[in-house]
Amino acid sequence: MIVKPEFKDKSIRSFVIRGGRMTEGQQTAFEQWWPKYGRSLHDGVKATADIFAEGKPVVVEVGFGMGDSLLEMASKDPSTHFIGIEVHPPGVGRLINEAGKLGLANLWVFMADATDVLSDCFEDGSISRLQLFFPDPWHKKKHNKRRIVQAPFVNIIAGKLKPSGILHMATDWEPYAEYMVEVLAESPRYQNVAGDKIYAAAPDYRPKTKFEKRGEKLGHGVWDLLYQTPS
Numbered sequence: 001m002i003v004k005p006e007f008k009d010k011s012i013r014s015f016v017i018r019g020g021r022m023t024e025g026q027q028t029a030f031e032q033w034w035p036k037y038g039r040s041l042h043d044g045v046k047a048t049a050d051i052f053a054e055g056k057p058v059v060v061e062v063g064f065g066m067g068d069s070l071l072e073m074a075s076k077d078p079s080t081h082f083i084g085i086e087v088h089p090p091g092v093g094r095l096i097n098e099a100g101k102l103g104l105a106n107l108w109v110f111m112a113d114a115t116d117v118l119s120d121c122f123e124d125g126s127i128s129r130l131q132l133f134f135p136d137p138w139h140k141k142k143h144n145k146r147r148i149v150q151a152p153f154v155n156i157i158a159g160k161l162k163p164s165g166i167l168h169m170a171t172d173w174e175p176y177a178e179y180m181v182e183v184l185a186e187s188p189r190y191q192n193v194a195g196d197k198i199y200a201a202a203p204d205y206r207p208k209t210k211f212e213k214r215g216e217k218l219g220h221g222v223w224d225l226l227y228q229t230p231s
Helices: 024-037 046-053 068-076 089-102 114-121 141-146 151-160 174-185 210-217
Strands: 058-062 081-085 107-110 127-133 161-171 223-228
Touching: 024 089, 024 107, 046 058, 046 081, 046 107, 058 068, 068 081, 068 089, 068 107, 081 114, 089 107, 114 151, 127 151, 151 161, 151 174, 161 174, 174 223
Parallel strands: 058 081, 058 127, 081 107, 127 161
Antiparallel strands: 161 223
């Protein structure tokens, strides 16, 4: 089975498709587990209809990387449904392979552009929490336009979140954290849970990644930002 990332035509993206090779295990995972865990952008809202039909809270994570945090959250909280969105096949393959081994029944994956998936595959007011952990900060000023945290994107999220829904962002680059605060401060559709221009303590539900733990030992900081839509 050959599964490729799904995209619509777009001039500016917040990511670059890397050419990393998948392991044999990751390739086998698509054969065995994609039919169970994979969802298609082209199915529109039908792709998530059965997930929401059970009435459980739905948490969406954009850009889950290799999937360690998302896997841990889903395995620890079977009463919640989790949907991951990622464009890089090796990470998707690894996540669904591990989910299959654990027999998880509360996790699904889109391998597609997050803006497209959120716009086409989710009803308005449906998501309980959206997670954006450690997105590429695109350090160079000329590349800032590629950052996923932009006014149009956070407004799309606001429309898809339930009343009192949460947008949870985290970054290990302070200038990006400051930029996130600036972007969200300009939107009347969000309120900073911690207070105006204040960073939040990392919630217990967010696992620390190996990269984050390594950074802490070196004295690196991590900034969590929690924003809520009106009730």
